[in-house]
Amino acid sequence: MKINDVILRAAAKLVIFIILTFAIYLFVSGHDGPGGGFVGGLAVASGLILLLLSFDIETIEKGIPVDFKLVAAIGALIVISAGVGSWISGDSFLTMGLMYIPIPGGGEFKLSTVSIFEVGVALVVIGVVVTVISSISKDV
Amino acid sequence: MIPIYLITMFPFLAALLVVLLRRLISERYIGWYILIVPLSLFLALCRYLPKASGGEVHTESLPWIPSFDIHFVVNTDSLSLLFGLLITGIGSLVVLYSIYYMKNQKSLALFYTYLLLFMGAMLGIAFSDNMLFLYVFWELTSIASFFLIAFWYERKSSRYGAQKSLLITVFGGIAMLASFLLLHQITGTFSIRETMMQLDEIRSDVLFIPAMILLLLGAFTKSAQFPFHIWLPDAMEAPTPVSSYLHSATMVKAGIYLVARFAVIFGGNDLWFWLVGGTGLLTMLWGAFIALRQNDLKALLAYSTISQLGLIMCLLGVGSVAFAGNGVVHTEIYAAALFAALFHLINHSTFKGSLFMVAGIIDLSAGTRDIRRLGGLFALMPVTFLFAAIGSFSMAGLPPFNGFLSKEMFFSHALDAAKLGQWQMIFPILAVVASMMTFAYSMIMVFKVFFGKYRREQLDRTPVEAPLGMLLPPLILSLSMLAIFIWPNRLAEYIIMPALKNIMPGYDLATIEILHWHGWNTPLLMTFMTIGGGLVIFLLLKYWKKLYNLLPDVLSVDVLYRKSLSGIENIGSGLTNLYMTERLQHYVFYIYGMFIIFIGGMLFFEEGFLIDFSQDAPLEIYELLLAVVMASAGFSILIARTRLAAIILNGVVGYSIALFFVLFRAPDLALTQLVVETVTTVLFLGSFYFLPELPSRKGKLKSKWFRALVAVSVAIVFVMTALAVKSFRQFESISSFFEETEQPAGGSNIVNAILGDFRAFDTMLETIVLLTAGLGVYAIVKTTSKRRTRDEDQ
Numbered sequence: 039m040k041i042n043d044v045i046l047r048a049a050a051k052l053v054i055f056i057i058l059t060f061a062i063y064l065f066v067s068g069h070d071g072p073g074g075g076f077v078g079g080l081a082v083a084s085g086l087i088l089l090l091l092s093f094d095i096e097t098i099e100k101g102i103p104v105d106f107k108l109v110a111a112i113g114a115l116i117v118i119s120a121g122v123g124s125w126i127s128g129d130s131f132l133t134m135g136l137m138y139i140p141i142p143g144g145g146e147f148k149l150s151t152v153s154i155f156e157v158g159v160a161l162v163v164i165g166v167v168v169t170v171i172s173s174i175s176k177d178v
Numbered sequence: 179m180i181p182i183y184l185i186t187m188f189p190f191l192a193a194l195l196v197v198l199l200r201r202l203i204s205e206r207y208i209g210w211y212i213l214i215v216p217l218s219l220f221l222a223l224c225r226y227l228p229k230a231s232g233g234e235v236h237t238e239s240l241p242w243i244p245s246f247d248i249h250f251v252v253n254t255d256s257l258s259l260l261f262g263l264l265i266t267g268i269g270s271l272v273v274l275y276s277i278y279y280m281k282n283q284k285s286l287a288l289f290y291t292y293l294l295l296f297m298g299a300m301l302g303i304a305f306s307d308n309m310l311f312l313y314v315f316w317e318l319t320s321i322a323s324f325f326l327i328a329f330w331y332e333r334k335s336s337r338y339g340a341q342k343s344l345l346i347t348v349f350g351g352i353a354m355l356a357s358f359l360l361l362h363q364i365t366g367t368f369s370i371r372e373t374m375m376q377l378d379e380i381r382s383d384v385l386f387i388p389a390m391i392l393l394l395l396g397a398f399t400k401s402a403q404f405p406f407h408i409w410l411p412d413a414m415e416a417p418t419p420v421s422s423y424l425h426s427a428t429m430v431k432a433g434i435y436l437v438a439r440f441a442v443i444f445g446g447n448d449l450w451f452w453l454v455g456g457t458g459l460l461t462m463l464w465g466a467f468i469a470l471r472q473n474d475l476k477a478l479l480a481y482s483t484i485s486q487l488g489l490i491m492c493l494l495g496v497g498s499v500a501f502a503g504n505g506v507v508h509t510e511i512y513a514a515a516l517f518a519a520l521f522h523l524i525n526h527s528t529f530k531g532s533l534f535m536v537a538g539i540i541d542l543s544a545g546t547r548d549i550r551r552l553g554g555l556f557a558l559m560p561v562t563f564l565f566a567a568i569g570s571f572s573m574a575g576l577p578p579f580n581g582f583l584s585k586e587m588f589f590s591h592a593l594d595a596a597k598l599g600q601w602q603m604i605f606p607i608l609a610v611v612a613s614m615m616t617f618a619y620s621m622i623m624v625f626k627v628f629f630g631k632y633r634r635e636q637l638d639r640t641p642v643e644a645p646l647g648m649l650l651p652p653l654i655l656s657l658s659m660l661a662i663f664i665w666p667n668r669l670a671e672y673i674i675m676p677a678l679k680n681i682m683p684g685y686d687l688a689t690i691e692i693l694h695w696h697g698w699n700t701p702l703l704m705t706f707m708t709i710g711g712g713l714v715i716f717l718l719l720k721y722w723k724k725l726y727n728l729l730p731d732v733l734s735v736d737v738l739y740r741k742s743l744s745g746i747e748n749i750g751s752g753l754t755n756l757y758m759t760e761r762l763q764h765y766v767f768y769i770y771g772m773f774i775i776f777i778g779g780m781l782f783f784e785e786g787f788l789i790d791f792s793q794d795a796p797l798e799i800y801e802l803l804l805a806v807v808m809a810s811a812g813f814s815i816l817i818a819r820t821r822l823a824a825i826i827l828n829g830v831v832g833y834s835i836a837l838f839f840v841l842f843r844a845p846d847l848a849l850t851q852l853v854v855e856t857v858t859t860v861l862f863l864g865s866f867y868f869l870p871e872l873p874s875r876k877g878k879l880k881s882k883w884f885r886a887l888v889a890v891s892v893a894i895v896f897v898m899t900a901l902a903v904k905s906f907r908q909f910e911s912i913s914s915f916f917e918e919t920e921q922p923a924g925g926s927n928i929v930n931a932i933l934g935d936f937r938a939f940d941t942m943l944e945t946i947v948l949l950t951a952g953l954g955v956y957a958i959v960k961t962t963s964k965r966r967t968r969d970e971d972q
Binding site (some may be wrong): 073083 | 286329563844845848849850853856857860861864865927929930933935938941945946948949951952953955956958960
């Protein structure tokens with residue numbers, strides 16, 4: 039059965055940018071506002087799922103030639119190595135560091151090793167959700 | 179000097195690099211890059227030698243989970259260093275050998291990754307002072323060994339051998355973990371060094387004996403002691419460099435290390451003496467006996483390894499008498515047995531490593547390892563013959579090789595053991611009998627393979643001498659056998675004696691000298707008996723082999739292993755089939771039933787039914803509206819006629835919850851709930867295709883009532899829990915701690931500060947769980963869809 043989904047596709051092309059931008063915003067704002075690695079990752083994943091729904095799976099695989107199982111595995115590796123990093127400064131495993139970088143012209147930019155940790159979490163979430171959903175829908 | 183913890187971590191980092199860069203490196207040269215790792219580590223460890231020989235202990239500590247007393251503490255004394263040097267030294271030779279041996283093999287990058295993984299784990303065992311770290315590294319060696327045995331995984335026997343070794347050694351590892359936990363129960367510390375300070379408390383505790391037996395289970399399984407030896411012969415399916423490295427020179431010595439390290443804690447009583455010494459003696463005898471029966475060169479060497487490990491274990495058992503310290507026995511004499519154990523351990527690594535390499539050369543160049551087909555190779559492979567002869571004569575205990583010295587010491591300590599009592603007389607007797615058989619199989623290795631009739635028609639190709647690169651590692655080992663024979667006291671002075679002092683901390687020991695000539699005494703007589711008896715067995719081998727027909731097969735440990743394995747599988751699948759009914763309804767019943775019993779039971783027995791509305795905020799109109807929406811959506815699911823409608827209604831409930839979070843000012847939860855709801859709804863719709871039509875609602879009235887009962891009770895427990903959370907305080911609230919998060923965690927969002935900082939450990943493990951679950955779903959979907967296409971094809 040061929041479904042006519044022109045409108046869905048047209049909308050998806052536009053909306054995906056909004057979703058991904060929002061996802062990145064969610065990710066970055068995580069430490070002080072609502073958001074974070076888990077939600078950010080989920081939002082990215084849901085954007086990708088929207089693409090999966092509106093286009094067929096072969097197109098997506100051609101357009102985004104990424105093995106999402108690998109994405110998840112790399113994420114897990116990052117999560118663990120973020121903990122090991124604290125050894126360099128002699129702290130215990132998973133101690134997070136924090137740094138304030140002044141921005142010229144006022145204000146400061148907060149940099150934290152939690153971000154590395156959260157990147158890992160986000161990658162695992164994206165990888166796992168997309169892997170699960172694409173493998174199930176590929177099966178159909 | 180390079181810190182030891184970096185030395186331990188270096189192989190792991192190198193393994194990671196190999197995995198990441200494997201596409202960039204040509205497989206032909208990868209071995210040469212890998213060779214840098216053990217070689218540089220060997221040199222780095224050598225620099226610790228002077229310090230350690232002086233009796234100094236070098237300690238480094240990295241906090242890991244300080245709140246649970248888990249620190250990565252490395253202790254570098256001579257005993258650790260002895261193992262560290264063996265691991266890296268033999269490791270270098272083995273890598274050099276593998277470059278040539280594995281030349282035409284596929285997936286070499288993986289092979290070296292496993293090898294590096296093993297090297298790091300083994301160094302971890304040798305250097306860690308924290309028992310939990312020791313345990314983790316211990317299991318890691320089992321895992322690396324599993325991968326290496328199964329390297330040629332397309333062979334069924336490889337997979338069988340790998341599984342067998344993993345099951346047996348991991349079983350032992352878990353027993354060892356239990357022993358560590360018992361010790362922790364007694365002493366309150368996981369540090370080996372600190373545990374040794376509390377000898378009196380440990381020895382008087384009721385848990386002393388269980389801890390000892392569990393620890394020995396770990397050591398015996400790893401070091402292939404009877405009756406756990408059965409995994410080692412099957413591990414010979416691994417590529418020969420692996421057999422030479424893991425299954426003779428290093429990994430199987432981990433059990434010896436464990437026994438030596440903990441001897442000061444457990445040693446000195448009769449049980450330890452008989453368990454360690456007796457098992458060692460039995461293993462030595464049995465291994466040598468079965469080795470004589472083998473026709474495969476590697477199998478012969480495997481049983482011989484079992485036998486030799488038994489010999490070392492036996493010496494450790496005899497030596498443990500030194501810890502008794504009741505003044506009746508002479509500490510010095512029995513300490514010398516421990517000394518001999520360490521000495522023979524080094525010697526065994528040299529000659530057995532070399533012999534395995536020789537076996538690999540013969541296998542590669544003649545195309546077979548079957549002794550019945552080999553013969554007369556002397557003329558074709560003279561250099562290989564030389565190494566085989568040196569290794570075998572050293573193993574048989576002949577001068578002028580290092581094996582002679584340690585064999586002689588072994589005999590004299592077996593005689594010392596006999597002085598302890600009437601029963602201990604079996605030590606010297608069985609020692610001689612086992613040595614005779616050892617002599618005989620050593621001769622098989624030399625004379626049956628290199629002399630006798632050369633039969634070209636039995637071989638697939640004409641044997642030729644191996645390339646220089648393959649001959650170099652056995653050459654170095656053979657030279658060291660000679661060197662150790664000539665200057666044994668150099669080795670003793672720098673490594674063995676300081677290591678002995680590390681095994682026996684707090685004892686004042688005089689330096690032990692290794693003598694080449696003791697005069698005409700009983701040990702020398704025993705050597706002559708060994709040679710004579712061994713020659714007789716070797717010459718009458720045809721008749722000797724008939725002895726094995728008398729052994730009933732049913733009684734062998736191997737049969738027991740296979741039977742228990744299939745038994746466990748049958749019971750397991752029977753049990754699982756009892757409750758895995760492939761009906762979702764039943765699974766939901768299990769989950770809800772447990773929920774009702776445990777949560778409801780907890781509320782009931784702890785009297786948590788405290789319902790207090792007095793402090794609640796007044797009800798807002800939005801909240802009321804939302805509640806009505808949720809309730810009506812919920813009820814509608816019950817009467818929905820199609821699955822699609824039910825899914826959408828379920829989504830309505832979910833999004834309403836998200837709205838509730840918004841109303842209650844929990845933006846993080848609201849966001850997460852929204853996205854999760856979206857993803858699950860999509861997932862539902864994706865799997866919608868597979869689900870059957872909703873069954874008609876005309877089911878039996880009785881089962882309907884039952885389901886309604888479960889549903890309502892779950893609802894009641896849920897509501898009660900929700901209400902109880904507010905007023906029922908089982909524990910003190912910790913929320914005030916998190917309210918001040920800005921300072922410690924540097925973030926003002928409490929939820930994320932908890933996730934990413936305070937409870938980062940939980941988050942880390944949860945991501946791993948998520949990853950595992952995702953891969954599980956992927957695997958299930960893949961395999962079932964593959965099965966379906968296969969069924970359709972048929």
